[in-house]
Amino acid sequence: MNVLVVGGAGYIGSHMVQALLDAGHAPVTYDSLVTGHRDAVVGGAFVQGEMADAVALDAVLRAHAIDAVMHFASFIQVGESVQDPGKYYRNNLGCTLQLLDGMLRAGIRRFIFSSTAAIFGEPEYVPIDEKHPQRPINAYGASKQMVERILGDYDRAYGLRSVCLRYFNAAGAHPRGHIGERHEPETHLIPVLLQVAAGRRAHASIFGRDYDTPDGTCVRDYIHVLDLCQAHLCALEWLQRDGPSAAFNLGNGNGFSVLEVIRAVERVTGCALTIMDAPRRAGDPARLVADSRRIRCELGWTPRFTAIDTIVRDAWNFERRRTPP
Ligand code: UDP
Numbered sequence: 671m672n673v674l675v676v677g678g679a680g681y682i683g684s685h686m687v688q689a690l691l692d693a694g695h696a697p698v699t700y701d702s703l704v705t706g707h708r709d710a711v712v713g714g715a716f717v718q719g720e721m722a723d724a725v726a727l728d729a730v731l732r733a734h735a736i737d738a739v740m741h742f743a744s745f746i747q748v749g750e751s752v753q754d755p756g757k758y759y760r761n762n763l764g765c766t767l768q769l770l771d772g773m774l775r776a777g778i779r780r781f782i783f784s785s786t787a788a789i790f791g792e793p794e795y796v797p798i799d800e801k802h803p804q805r806p807i808n809a810y811g812a813s814k815q816m817v818e819r820i821l822g823d824y825d826r827a828y829g830l831r832s833v834c835l836r837y838f839n840a841a842g843a844h845p846r847g848h849i850g851e852r853h854e855p856e857t858h859l860i861p862v863l864l865q866v867a868a869g870r871r872a873h874a875s876i877f878g879r880d881y882d883t884p885d886g887t888c889v890r891d892y893i894h895v896l897d898l899c900q901a902h903l904c905a906l907e908w909l910q911r912d913g914p915s916a917a918f919n920l921g922n923g924n925g926f927s928v929l930e931v932i933r934a935v936e937r938v939t940g941c942a943l944t945i946m947d948a949p950r951r952a953g954d955p956a957r958l959v960a961d962s963r964r965i966r967c968e969l970g971w972t973p974r975f976t977a978i979d980t981i982v983r984d985a986w987n988f989e990r991r992r993t994p995p
Contacts, residue, residue, distance in 0.1 A: 671910065672696045674736045676721065676769060677743030678714075679706025681851045682784065682840055682895055686740060688712050688849065689899035695906075698734045700727070701743065710849050721765035724772055731776035738780035738906060739773055741766060747857055748788060748808050752952040755809035762813035767820060774828055780909040781821070781832040782902055785917065787891075787958045789815040789836060797891075797923055797961035808953030818917060825915045833905035833913075838891035838921030838960045840898055842981040843988035850988025851895075859931055860892070860982060864989040867939040874943060876928050878950035881957075887928035889957040891921035894975035894984070904969040916968065921960025922976045931978065938982045 673690055677683040678699030683706070690697040697714035702721065715734060719726040721743055730736070744762040745751070751758040766783075773781065788811030789804050806812040824830040841860045843850030851861045865871040879886040901920050908916070926934070936943055965971045975981060 671737040671906065672698060672735050673906065674698050674700055674731065674734070674739045676700050676739065676741045677706065678716075679703055679708060679711050680742055681853065682898060683742035684710035684712065684849045685844055685895045686742065686899050686902055687714055688844060689896070689903060690714070693903055698730065698736065700730055705853065707852060710852070712849065721761065721769065724768055727769060727772045728775060731772055731778060736776070736778055738782065738909060739769070739778060740782045740902060741769060742784050744784065744814075746810065748810050748953045749857075749951045751808045751810035751813070758809040758813045762810070763816050766817050770820070770824055770830065774830060779828075779830045780906075781830060782905050782909070783817060783821060783832055783834045785814045785818055785834040785836040786811060787836055787838045787919070787921070787960065789818065790958075792955045793957060796925070796957050796959040798919060798959065799961040800917060800919055800964055807955065810953070821915065831909055831915045833908060833915065834917035835898070835901055835905060836917065836919045837898060838893055838919070838958055840895050841892040842894040842896065842975065842984040844896065845984050845987070847987040847991050850985060859890075859928060860935070860985050861989065863932060863935040863943060864939070864982075864986055866943045867935060867941040867986070868989050872944065873946050874932075875946050875948035876932075877948050877954065879947060880950075883927055883956050885927050885929050888954055889925040889927050889959065891923065891925055891959045892931070892978060892981055893921050893973065894981050897973035897975055900974070901965060901969070901971045904965070904971045908969055918965035918969070919960045919962055920965060921962055922973055923960055923962055924976065924978075925957060925959040926978050931982075934978045934982045938979055938986050
C-alpha cells in the first residue's frame with residue numbers, strides 16, 4: 671500500500687517508515703522538519719510541508735495515490751500542554767481536522783491515529799482497558815480525545831475508517847541503532863537518563879517522590895517503538911481487510927516507576943547517574959499501565975521487546991552512536 675506517514679521524520683514516524691519498507695509497503699513521508707530530522711527518513715518518498723498547508727497536503731495525497739494515512743505529527747509534551755494549551759489545540763486538533771478533510775477531498779478513507787493514554791486522565795483503576803472513563807487532565811490528552819471523537823463522527827457521516835492506537839510510553843530505538851529518539855530539547859525520561867550516562871547532560875531530575883505508588887515516583891508502561899510500529903502494521907491490515915473503526919490501548923501491561931527506570935539505565939549503561947529531586951510536573955497522573963488484551967485479541971498483535979532492559983539497551987545503543995553536541 672502507499673501510506674502517507676505524516677510526521678515520518680520524527681521519533682515514532684521514522685521507525686514506522688522503516689517498518690513499512692520492511693513489510694513491503696511504500697511509505698511517503700510528509701514532515702515540516704520543525705522537530706523532525708531529514709536524515710531519519712530511511713527510505714520512500716519525502717515531501718517537506720506544514721500540516722497547516724492544505725494545498726500542499728492535497729497535492730501529496732493525490733500525487734502519490736495514497737491508500738492510507740498514518741498521523742504522527744503532534745506536540746507531545748504534557749507539561750507544556752498545560753502551560754500553552756493553544757499550541758496543542760491548534761496543532762493536534764486543528765491541523766488534524768484539516769488533514770482529515772484533505773483525505774475526504776482525495777477520497778482516502780483509511781486513517782491510523784496516534785492517540786494516547788493521556789485521554790484517560792487520573793486512572794480509576796489499572797491496568798487501563800478501553801472501557802475506562804476518559805477524563806484527560808491536560809490539553810495534550812484533551813486534544814487527542816477530541817480527535818477520537820471527530821473520527822467517530824467522520825466514520826458515521828463520511829465512511830472514513832480509522833484505528834486509534836492509544837500509546838502508553840513509547841521508548842527504545844531500532845536495534846540496528848540507525849534511528850532513535852532525538853527530541854530537542856529532550857524531555858522524556860529514558861533519553862534524558864541516557865544523556866546523563868553519556869555525559870551530554872550533568873544530571874536528571876525525578877519529578878515528584880510523593881505519589882501514591884510503591885516507591886513514591888510515577889509509574890508508566892514503556893512500550894518498545896518497534897512493537898508500537900508492529901501494532902500499526904496490524905491496524906493497516908485490519909483496515910485493508912475492511913475491518914470497522916476501532917480504538918485500542920497499546921502498552922506492555924507492566925508498570926515501572928521512575929526509580930526502577932533509573933536502576934535499569936544504570937544496569938544497562940554501567941554508569942551511576944547523578945539524580946536530583948524536583949517538584950511534580952503539571953499534568954502527570956501517578957500510574958498509567960495499559961490493558962492491551964483487546965488489540966492482542968482483535969488484531970493479533972504480540973509485543974516482542976517487553977523487558978525494560980531491552981528497551982533501554984536499544985535506546986542506549988542509539989544514544990552512543992550520536993555525536994556529542
Ligand atoms: N520524568 C522524570 N524526570 C524527567 C522526565 C520524566 O521524573 O526528566 C517522569 C515524568 O514525571 C513521568 C515519567 O517520568 O512520570 C515519564 O515521563 P515522560 O516525559 O518520559 O513521558 P510521558 O509520561 O510524559 O509521556
